[in-house]
Amino acid sequence: MTPSSRNSSRPARKVFAALTALTLALPGPSARAQSINSIPGVIRDAETEQLMRDYVTPILRAAGVNVGATRVVLIGDRSFNAFVANGRKIFINVGALMDARTPNEIIGVLAHETGHIAGGHLAGLHQEMSNAMVMSVIGLLAGAAGVYATSRNGGAYNKPGNVGADGQGQMGMILGPQELVKRSLLAYVRGQEEAADRTAVKYLTTTGQSAKGLLTTLERFQNDSLFMTSQIDPYLQTHPLPRERLSNLETAARASPTFDVLDPPALQARHDLMRAKLVAFMGNAAEISRRYPVSDNSLAARYARAISAYRFGRVAEALPQIDGLIAAQPGNAYFHELKGQVLLESGRANEALAPLRKAVSLAPGGLPIRDLLGHALIAAGQPDEAIKILTKVVQADDDDPEAYSYLSMAYDAKNNLPQAQLAAAQGFFLAGKFVEARTQANRAKTQFKEGSPGWLKADDILNWRPPKFD
Numbered sequence: 096m097t098p099s100s101r102n103s104s105r106p107a108r109k110v111f112a113a114l115t116a117l118t119l120a121l122p123g124p125s126a127r128a129q130s131i132n133s134i135p136g137v138i139r140d141a142e143t144e145q146l147m148r149d150y151v152t153p154i155l156r157a158a159g160v161n162v163g164a165t166r167v168v169l170i171g172d173r174s175f176n177a178f179v180a181n182g183r184k185i186f187i188n189v190g191a192l193m194d195a196r197t198p199n200e201i202i203g204v205l206a207h208e209t210g211h212i213a214g215g216h217l218a219g220l221h222q223e224m225s226n227a228m229v230m231s232v233i234g235l236l237a238g239a240a241g242v243y244a245t246s247r248n249g250g251a252y253n254k255p256g257n258v259g260a261d262g263q264g265q266m267g268m269i270l271g272p273q274e275l276v277k278r279s280l281l282a283y284v285r286g287q288e289e290a291a292d293r294t295a296v297k298y299l300t301t302t303g304q305s306a307k308g309l310l311t312t313l314e315r316f317q318n319d320s321l322f323m324t325s326q327i328d329p330y331l332q333t334h335p336l337p338r339e340r341l342s343n344l345e346t347a348a349r350a351s352p353t354f355d356v357l358d359p360p361a362l363q364a365r366h367d368l369m370r371a372k373l374v375a376f377m378g379n380a381a382e383i384s385r386r387y388p389v390s391d392n393s394l395a396a397r398y399a400r401a402i403s404a405y406r407f408g409r410v411a412e413a414l415p416q417i418d419g420l421i422a423a424q425p426g427n428a429y430f431h432e433l434k435g436q437v438l439l440e441s442g443r444a445n446e447a448l449a450p451l452r453k454a455v456s457l458a459p460g461g462l463p464i465r466d467l468l469g470h471a472l473i474a475a476g477q478p479d480e481a482i483k484i485l486t487k488v489v490q491a492d493d494d495d496p497e498a499y500s501y502l503s504m505a506y507d508a509k510n511n512l513p514q515a516q517l518a519a520a521q522g523f524f525l526a527g528k529f530v531e532a533r534t535q536a537n538r539a540k541t542q543f544k545e546g547s548p549g550w551l552k553a554d555d556i557l558n559w560r561p562p563k564f565d
Contacts, residue, residue: 096140096376096436096463138169138189139497141461142429143369149362150198151185151205157301158213158294165212167205173377175315177204179211193373194315195308198358198366203309206298210291289343296347305356306348313341364394371395372429375402394423398430405437413437428457432464435471444474462488462495469501478508489521496525513542517549520556532556 147167155162165183173190180186185208187201195201296306348354358366375383380403387399397420405413414437420430435451438444451468458464465488472481485502488495499522506515520535533556540553 096138096143096372136171138171139463139466139495140169140372141432141458141463142372143169143189143192144463145458145461146365146369147187147201147205150202151209153302153304154202154206154209154298157298158209160209160213171377175312177208179208183212185209185212189373189377193370193377195312195366195370197308197311198362199305199308200311201308201366202304203295203299203306203312206295207291207309209298210294211287213294214287214290292344293347296344296351300351300353303353303356305354306344306351307354310341310345310348313344367393367395368398368429371399372402375399376406380407394420397423402433405433410437410441426457428454428461428464431457432461432467436467439467439471439474444471447471448475462492462498466495466498466501469498469505473501473504473508476508478505481505482509494525496522498522499525513539513549516542517553520553524556524559529559529561 144167147169151165151167152162155165161183165185168184168186169192170186170188172188173193174188175191175194177185177187177191185205187204187208191204192201195204292309295309299306299309371387374386375398378386383399383403387396387403389400397416401413401416401420404410404416414434417430417434417437421427421434424430431450432454435447435449435454438447438450448468448471451464451471454464455461455468465484469481469485469488472478472484482502482505485498485505488498489502492498499518503515503518503522506512506518516535516539520532520539523529523532523535536553536556540550540557543550543553
């Protein structure tokens with residue numbers, strides 16, 4: 096597992112700054128949609144990613160959404176949230192996965208976000224924002240014209256003792272249209288959230304699953320917001336208030352013939368292992384001990400304690416515990432992956448190869464495991480095989496900066512400097528380190544023949560400019 100805006104004076108920019116994604120977030124004074132430029136680090140973990148694919152695939156098919164073009168991205172944030180941004184990517188905070196007790200709770204969240212994708216809500220939101228900006232500009236111009244007229248005519252706003260004597264009345268004429276536009280746009284977004292809730296129930300029913308988990312999530316939001324809802328203006332929120340969402344959804348959810356369907360035990364077991372892993376990697380020692388005490392002999396608890404022992408430097412204690420996990424489930428790829436990771440990061444790269452190869456054979460679609468195997472091969476002095484494996488990884492997933500970083504190391508070990516610099520540039524670029532990316536791309540470009548694939552890739556990085564949103 097690896098953790099891996101400009102100011103503008105243009106009218107109404109601040110009105111729309113928070114409306115860049117569609118979220119499941121709790122409404123309140125601090126709640127806002129997350130900009131893709133401000134999200135915390137992406138977490139890569141083959142086990143969790145595969146589980147999310149298994150959760151969301153039936154939902155996507157029920158919604159008529161292209162499964163191959165849609166991806167669930169894990170965000171390293173402990174809050175309970177999920178959102179859709181950048182087309183067909185569903186972002187979900189690991190905090191939601193750690194808090195959700197059943198698969199159904201997360202499947203409900205994914206069904207809600209799929210409703211946004213299937214409904215074209217992002218595209219609709221962008222169009223609505225464009226329309227609202229035009230309306231706001233017109234309103235601003237009209238307000239400015241009114242201010243100018245009153246000032247020329249010696250109107251009430253200029254008379255001593257009136258509100259407008261200090262200019263606040265004139266500013267009110269300008270700000271009024273923006274406030275109306277903002278409320279109109281927020282009402283549009285709230286309508287999209289309600290629509291996503293309704294379609295989520297439809298998808299869950301179609302796939303033979305319960306909407307109970309989605310209700311549980313909304314109940315959580317309602318309980319969390321009880322202390323603040325009396326201070327909230329419901330017309331200034333991106334989401335309906337939790338109690339309203341819950342009331343609107345409960346009737347439809349309970350009317351579904353699949354409402355009482357339970358998650359399959361095998362899926363619940365995988366969910367429990369995933370939660371244990373995330374808590375063990377992201378929680379502190381006290382939290383891990385509290386949630387998975389020694390008295391708990393479940394496989395999930397043993398998993399958490401083995402990871403905790405490794406993470407806090409007790410490798411000699413961790414390895415026998417991991418061997419015990421493998422003995423209990425020899426076909427579990429992620430137990431073998433964990434053993435390989437512990438050995439690799441303990442300076443025992445050669446010993447790490449066998450469990451990592453086993454993990455890859457058991458989970459061939461787990462690209463983060465292949466990243467780890469590539470790293471181990473480099474450390475074990477086998478760069479040729481590392482290049483083959485990592486090249487396949489970046490061909491399958493061109494949004495993996497870690498794979499490019501290891502590929503750069505492998506090429507460097509082969510003294511292939513142009514390819515090493517190009518891979519480093521691609522890794523830096525994907526990680527958002529654009530200065531470093533251009534530096535490496537410039538170095539690589541001079542060493543490739545003009546017009547060659549390597550030259551063109553380096554040139555693309557050098558000529559890339561961030562998109563403008565004016």
